[in-house]
Amino acid sequence: MAQRDYYEVLGVQRDSTTTDIKKAYRQLALKYHPDRNPGDAEAENNFKEASEAYSVLGDEEKRRIYDRYGIDGLRNSSRGFGDFSNFSDSVFSGFEDILGSFFGFGGGGGQSRGSRRGRDIGIEVNITLEEAYNGIEKELEVKREKNCDICDGSGSEPGRPAEPCRQCGGTGQTRVTHGFFSIAQTCPVCSGAGKVIRHPCETCHGKGRVPETRHIKVNIPAGVDKGNRLRITGEGEGGVKGGRSGDLYAIINIEEDNKYKRDSSDLIYELDITFAQAALGDEIKIDTFWGHEKIKIHPESQNRKILRIKGKGFKNLNGWGKGDFIVILNVITPTNLSKKEKELFRQLREIEQEKHKEPVKESSRFF
Numbered sequence: 001m002a003q004r005d006y007y008e009v010l011g012v013q014r015d016s017t018t019t020d021i022k023k024a025y026r027q028l029a030l031k032y033h034p035d036r037n038p039g040d041a042e043a044e045n046n047f048k049e050a051s052e053a054y055s056v057l058g059d060e061e062k063r064r065i066y067d068r069y070g071i072d073g074l075r076n077s078s079r080g081f082g083d084f085s086n087f088s089d090s091v092f093s094g095f096e097d098i099l100g101s102f103f104g105f106g107g108g109g110g111q112s113r114g115s116r117r118g119r120d121i122g123i124e125v126n127i128t129l130e131e132a133y134n135g136i137e138k139e140l141e142v143k144r145e146k147n148c149d150i151c152d153g154s155g156s157e158p159g160r161p162a163e164p165c166r167q168c169g170g171t172g173q174t175r176v177t178h179g180f181f182s183i184a185q186t187c188p189v190c191s192g193a194g195k196v197i198r199h200p201c202e203t204c205h206g207k208g209r210v211p212e213t214r215h216i217k218v219n220i221p222a223g224v225d226k227g228n229r230l231r232i233t234g235e236g237e238g239g240v241k242g243g244r245s246g247d248l249y250a251i252i253n254i255e256e257d258n259k260y261k262r263d264s265s266d267l268i269y270e271l272d273i274t275f276a277q278a279a280l281g282d283e284i285k286i287d288t289f290w291g292h293e294k295i296k297i298h299p300e301s302q303n304r305k306i307l308r309i310k311g312k313g314f315k316n317l318n319g320w321g322k323g324d325f326i327v328i329l330n331v332i333t334p335t336n337l338s339k340k341e342k343e344l345f346r347q348l349r350e351i352e353q354e355k356h357k358e359p360v361k362e363s364s365r366f367f
């Protein structure tokens, strides 16, 4: 193969910065990476060519030598490469730190051979305050990935199994020579699997995984609170190569209620009452999450008075008992007074003034 100019290979100008060179290489490497082009010899070639160009242009010292003396200068240089015949192996040095996070290699390469537990999935579940109070069964739609049944997760068409990787001879590791040292590294062609898929499974496109949507019924217990996580074992992502499935977490979110509030395990309700009800007392029936509840207002109740009804709050999720139902009296000043009402209030004021003997000071003026 005729040696192409390294700048041409990466499609960059001769005066490009190292950052631009790195960027150009990354794009080419992602495009031609063997994982994305299984069985495509041309892509593999382009990938190697780009990697080789980058191994020189990405290194300031080597780039300087290359600029002055060309490829022969590098061959004759005693620095860095030593034996140039190892060049094709060493093109991948520096590869891991550029692409490592993208393809997930480096370190955990051995894992891709064996079985792995599926990932956990979290799903937010919106419920009303009433549903949180009483508990409810909800059906969740869960989108997850599972093993491809057609290829049994191998990624290869049935009957056409993956072939041993030529780059690493099936070991999943390549050796990279740095001067006198030789370092074992995850094989960049097969990502450590030791095998290369030549005939990708048509169902999963070689991934060994397929998406699926499941409808799962979840019993949300009475008393759940915002942010509670319910674990549904085994309903997360499917395991890899026989590994067990991950878990599904239903994360509870409770919608605001316009009548009721929650304070820990207490249920809070603000009850609007009139002046007359506050003064004379009353019995009021209100709709609650458990049916009707009779609220007894004692005569001469003050505004913001708190009535506590024991044991009618939220169930305690992790133990015995329940919180309380708390009713806060909210005395409303009447508006749109009729003539009659005004007359009665005037009479009331006269009685009040007489009762207090001395007239009420208009202290409000000072505030």
Ligand SMILES: [Zn+2]
Residues within 6 Å of the ligand: 165, 166, 167, 168, 169, 170, 171, 172, 173, 187, 188, 189, 190, 191, 192, 193, 194, 195
């Ligand atoms: Zn390999």
Ligand SMILES: [Zn+2]
Residues within 6 Å of the ligand: 148, 149, 150, 151, 152, 153, 154, 155, 156, 201, 202, 203, 204, 205, 206, 207, 208, 209
């Ligand atoms: Zn498949």
